[in-house]
Amino acid sequence: MTVVLAATHHDPDGRLYPQMVRVFPTLQQYFDGIAILLTPTSATETQAWLARSEVALHVAPSDAPIGHRHLGRWGRGAVQTALTTFANAEWLLFCDLDRVLHWAEYWPDELAVTLAALPEADLTVLGRTARAFYSHPRAQVLP
Numbered sequence: 001m002t003v004v005l006a007a008t009h010h011d012p013d014g015r016l017y018p019q020m021v022r023v024f025p026t027l028q029q030y031f032d033g034i035a036i037l038l039t040p041t042s043a044t045e046t047q048a049w050l051a052r053s054e055v056a057l058h059v060a061p062s063d064a065p066i067g068h069r070h071l072g073r074w075g076r077g078a079v080q081t082a083l084t085t086f087a088n089a090e091w092l093l094f095c096d097l098d099r100v101l102h103w104a105e106y107w108p109d110e111l112a113v114t115l116a117a118l119p120e121a122d123l124t125v126l127g128r129t130a131r132a133f134y135s136h137p138r139a140q141v142l143p
């Protein structure tokens with residue numbers, strides 16, 4: 001079974017950079033390929049590090065709209081990058097990079113079980129626990 005990660009990443013201040021560098025080797029053990037759609041305003045060090053990593057990196061154009069109202073566009077772009085780069089992948093997991101890094105660092109057994117269960121259905125949609133949901137920024141939680 002081949003599983004590819006399709007991820008979006010937006011980190012203009014580089015706050016997630018230390019975690020990304022620390023956890024990425026672990027994350028790579030779970031996936032046969034990783035495709036990342038990166039915002040053009042992400043920190044330069046983040047862009048440079050990902051460009052040197054073994055990922056399919058696509059940096060969005062400088063005029064790409066960024067923000068919560070455009071999450072669908074970013075998600076579709078990440079999936080398109082993954083499907084184009086890893087056309088033979090059997091399974092695809094879409095997740096924001098910060099979330100999957102957190103998952104791999106703090107809940108690795110849960111991530112492994114989730115990935116192993118992917119073939120049980122044509123489509124798997126993952127929800128979030130109340131604890132996870134309320135860790136989001138207020139703009140993503142309030143109606």
